[in-house]
Amino acid sequence: MSEAEGHLELEALLADALRPIEPPERLSTRVETTLAAITEQAAAELESWADELSGSELESLRDPRNWVRPVAAIAVGTAAAGALAVVGMRRRRRPHGLVETAGSALRDLRR
Amino acid sequence: MNQPSIPAAGSAARADMDRAFEALYRDHLRDVYSYSYYRVGNHHDAEDITEQTFLQAYRHFERARRESNGRPLRPWLIRIAHNLAANYHRDRARRPEANIEAVEPPAHPHDTEQIVAGREELRAVIRRLDDLSNERRDALIMRFTLDMSNREIARALGKTDGATKVLIHRAIKQLEELIAAEDTAPATEEEADE
Numbered sequence: 001m002s003e004a005e006g007h008l009e010l011e012a013l014l015a016d017a018l019r020p021i022e023p024p025e026r027l028s029t030r031v032e033t034t035l036a037a038i039t040e041q042a043a044a045e046l047e048s049w050a051d052e053l054s055g056s057e058l059e060s061l062r063d064p065r066n067w068v069r070p071v072a073a074i075a076v077g078t079a080a081a082g083a084l085a086v087v088g089m090r091r092r093r094r095p096h097g098l099v100e101t102a103g104s105a106l107r108d109l110r111r
Numbered sequence: 112m113n114q115p116s117i118p119a120a121g122s123a124a125r126a127d128m129d130r131a132f133e134a135l136y137r138d139h140l141r142d143v144y145s146y147s148y149y150r151v152g153n154h155h156d157a158e159d160i161t162e163q164t165f166l167q168a169y170r171h172f173e174r175a176r177r178e179s180n181g182r183p184l185r186p187w188l189i190r191i192a193h194n195l196a197a198n199y200h201r202d203r204a205r206r207p208e209a210n211i212e213a214v215e216p217p218a219h220p221h222d223t224e225q226i227v228a229g230r231e232e233l234r235a236v237i238r239r240l241d242d243l244s245n246e247r248r249d250a251l252i253m254r255f256t257l258d259m260s261n262r263e264i265a266r267a268l269g270k271t272d273g274a275t276k277v278l279i280h281r282a283i284k285q286l287e288e289l290i291a292a293e294d295t296a297p298a299t300e301e302e303a304d305e
Binding site: 006 | 140141142144145148149154157158161162165166232233234236237240251252254255256257283286287290
């Protein structure tokens with residue numbers, strides 16, 4: 001057998017040995033669940049943050065240097081909410097939705 | 112800080128981006144899963160890596176689209192999986208518990224005696240793959256599992272097209288030599304016995 005024929009035979013074997021694997025059904029569900037968990041975590045972060053605020057803290061939030069935590073939570077939540085829509089999830093775990101919650105938090109900050 | 116990027120454009124652009132990500136996810140879930148499976152050798156960790164790949168991809172999707180200039184994003188996606196698999200092995204600081212040797216050749220829908228015999232041959236190929244360097248083995252997985260072109264593999268591995276072509280050629284040649292050595296080894300022992 002020539003070198004070229006040997007190569008071709010091995011390539012055929014490799015193509016057979018390394019055939020693509022179908023992902024299990026549960027994987028899609030798992031990815032969606034993970035994204036949902038991130039959304040809930042972000043929403044919970046926003047809620048606990050709002051609950052913890054004292055008057056002086058509310059005052060301090062008028063300073064943009066103190067916006068890191070809420071903005072980070074909103075960023076995580078907004079991205080995750082988008083990802084949920086992307087993978088076709090139509091779950092409604094919160095009556096008003098994360099984006100609305102985030103928007104409301106931002107409006108409160110501006111006051 | 113590794114925060115998800117937030118699309119800055121309006122809702123129409125955002126909807127367009129989401130549709131594009133959905134297409135990417137739908138089109139390449141099998142690619143990412145297959146690549147991950149052959150990298151780590153078991154379904155459980157392959158699922159972890161696939162999940163993490165798409166989460167990371169979503170975080171950086173807007174930027175990747177912008178910088179791709181319309182080129183396919185599969186190499187970028189596989190590169191994410193590639194890096195995650197490398198981290199997986201690095202975190203354990205040892206060879207994987209179930210490496211590619213544990214991989215079973217995919218089942219054929221019509222299992223005949225001939226195919227069963229052929230599976231032994233496939234197992235031998237998979238066994239020998241583990242003797243290649245990581246880079247050579249990864250390039251072969253990209254070529255033969257995902258049917259990626261040299262250019263796509265080059266982008267996924269961060270190499271030039273020429274270097275990738277050489278890499279694949281050498282990987283096949285080395286694999287051929289390893290299999291040939293395995294085939295001749297028992298005969299040599301018998302000769303020694305005589």
